[in-house]
Amino acid sequence: MNILSKRWRWALAASLGALLSFSSHALTAEQAYAMAAADGAEQRAQAINQAVLAPYAQSDGARLVAYLAALSNDEVRVSQGKAYVVSGDVVTDAATGQAAKLPADSEDVVNNNYMRSVIGTAQATLALGSSDVAARRSAAKKLAAEPDAERLALIDKALSSETDEQVKALLSRAKAASLLDSGDRQQRLQAVEQLAHAQTPETQLVLNQRLADEADPDVQKAIKAALAGIAEKLAWGERLGAAFSGISLGSVLLLAALGLAITYGLMGVINMAHGELIMIGAYATYLVQIMFQRYLPEAAFGWYLVVSIPVAFLASALVGAVLERGVIRFLYGRPLETLLATFGISLVLQQTVRSLFGAQNVGVENPAWMSGGIALLPNLTLPYNRIAIIVFAFAVLGAVAFMIAKTRLGLFVRGVTQNRAMASCVGVNTARTDTYAFALGSGIAGLAGCALSQIGNVGPDLGQNYIVDSFLVVVLGGVGQLAGTVYAALGLGLLSKLLEGWTGAVLAKIAVLLFIVIFIQKRPQGIFALKGRSAEA
Structure with missing residues (x-):
């Protein structure tokens, strides 16, 4: 010692x-x-x-x-x-x-x-x-x-x-x-009594080392009592840390799946290029960072992420609109064809990015205000970048929910989704609505890429890490249900992190997949089922 x-x-x-x-x-x-x-x-x-x-x-x-x-x-x-x-x-x-x-x-x-x-x-x-x-x-x-x-x-x-x-x-x-x-x-x-109040991993190590050398029974008893109290305090830190990690993972899944909840949940398009739209948002963030580093004063660098948010949305939304007008609009009602077509497009987008930026990951830095964290307990620190992503995910969720429920575009999207023929009869331009809805879902994927660039590597394969989980979240939550998407994303995030503490990352992933398979077999409509005429259709 x-x-x-x-x-x-x-x-x-x-x-x-x-x-x-x-x-x-x-x-x-x-x-x-x-x-x-x-x-x-x-x-x-x-x-x-x-x-x-x-x-x-x-x-x-x-x-x-x-x-x-x-x-x-x-x-x-x-x-x-x-x-x-x-x-x-x-x-x-x-x-x-x-x-x-x-x-x-x-x-x-x-x-x-x-x-x-x-x-x-x-x-x-x-x-x-x-x-x-x-x-x-x-x-x-x-x-x-x-x-x-x-x-x-x-x-x-x-x-x-x-x-x-x-x-x-x-x-x-x-x-x-x-x-x-x-x-x-x-x-x-007296030293043991004072250290018992510190309740840190370092203090636990020091006391454990002393316990091995201590010969006095009374001092040994005091050390053991202090270690028991420290272990209980640290255990709470580990539990809260696992819960925060689960919420953080859930917010990431929510961002990744929110755009898919519109393109797949509301429009019925199996978009296998959704991951590449996330990737485009991340690379847009990278380009904005480069612009700030090269052409703007160093003091302005902290604002690059704020500028990246609308840029990432518009970049992915534009690609999504081109994709919808060029390919998807000819395949509505044919889910297998959309799956195959968008899978091919995903490969094209990946190769395009490799040609432009290289196959290696690119570096995206956190602004100074997203560095560090809040130390709640001796063994629990909440990183600012994770907190920011949780807040950002729910802000995006609120904006999407408001748009779908309260705006004219949201009304058109719901009308076209539920009854395309009747919506067309009352004067809704269904083709334009389809383009706007698909661009909206794609833009939200770009926002997910912007957020993911702050916590992981940005490379051509970025979207492949989230495409399967995004579909699982949408299907588990209930097709077309934003509330179900929220419950499914947070639930899967918490479940994954809690299981990882017991079984490890690989077995936890297998257990989550088995849970989803069993759940879908028992309740094919997901957590929230559609009600009314749209469900009967």
């Missing part, structure tokens, strides 16, 4: 006189060499940790910080008791910082994982004096995860001057974790 293991900590006291002479605010050649090439990893770790805890490091450690960075980056070579920092073609003496000539017999310093951990913790310790709050938080978090009783004095000093409450809490946790090694039984009990 500790960077300085018990079996050689006694060596520190014996060698303090040789390695704590930092009052001159300069590294000696012997000290720099010991930190890089002492006999054995433990001796190097001693030298590094003693240097960090020395008065020099607490007052003026700039050179030590630079030297540790060079060690971490494998830029140090040693020769005849001296260490040199080699950065590109520039060679400097590690002790003085002055330019030097690299001896011909110099050797590389090799760091294993243990040494990298030692160096990283040493850097974190020095970062406690940084003026950057984020750097101090990161350092305190690392020290809390890798406690060391030798650093108690330094932690107390940092606590006395710290103003940020989050850093204070992390340092207090690091102090308590370090006191677990105390020889005083009462101090260990």
Whole structure:
């Protein structure tokens, strides 16, 4: 658990006189060499940790910080008791910082994982004096995860001057974790009690490690009780995380299936090119990003996604309108022919994209305001991009529901869907309505592509990952039913993520497919069945 293991900590006291002479605010050649090439990893770790805890490091450690960075980056070579920092073609003496000539017999310093951990913790310790709050938080978090009783004095000093409450809490946790090694039984009990309130995965690991070494029955009992409380808190985080992941997946499925609910559910067209319409929306987002990067100021980049939304909709809607007028309108009422024709079109669209953009995925970046997340629990962080997609999915759903139920176009679409001949008799231009409806469904697919570009790779095969799931959502929810599409998308998303926690991703996918097959056999009309004359037709 500790960077300085018990079996050689006694060596520190014996060698303090040789390695704590930092009052001159300069590294000696012997000290720099010991930190890089002492006999054995433990001796190097001693030298590094003693240097960090020395008065020099607490007052003026700039050179030590630079030297540790060079060690971490494998830029140090040693020769005849001296260490040199080699950065590109520039060679400097590690002790003085002055330019030097690299001896011909110099050797590389090799760091294993243990040494990298030692160096990283040493850097974190020095970062406690940084003026950057984020750097101090990161350092305190690392020290809390890798406690060391030798650093108690330094932690107390940092606590006395710290103003940020989050850093204070992390340092207090690091102090308590370090006191677990105390020889005083009462101090260990108090440390366990304090750590029990932290309830983080790092604290759980520290307590588990201490439990294996603890001999006192009372302390063991306290540790077990603390671990039980932490496990329960973390279990709630995992449950809520699975629920959020399910809702997030459901919102993605909803976006992907919403356009298909119009083209297939309302119009009866089996559009196998629906996935490629999603892909077009994603590539439209990519092109808008490139335009912002090349032609607009850097400060405007955060707005590229807002501009991408109407562009992605219009790009996919235009392709959908051309598809409907050029092919689909000749195949209404012949579902098998539409399936075959649109499957061929999907291959053409995929190859077109490969010819224009290449077969490799393209990079679409998140705007700054979609980076990061909300930390609700120690093991539960809700990413901003996922939250944005959930909100966006339901906003699109609301707009589509309003359009279908309250607008003149929605009235025409419902009329043509239910009784084409009667709609034509009362003056509805059915051909134009078909084009508008198909373009609307295609445009919604483009919006799905815009959203998907923020959480996954954008490539020619993007749509193939969602076409089957989109059809499953529409059929399960009930053909022509927007409410059914919502229930089916969210239900399948939650079911998939809950099953993944028990069975794994592959078995969960198989279980979901079996569930859908059984459900459709028992209720072919889906969750919501059509009612009235349209159902009888």
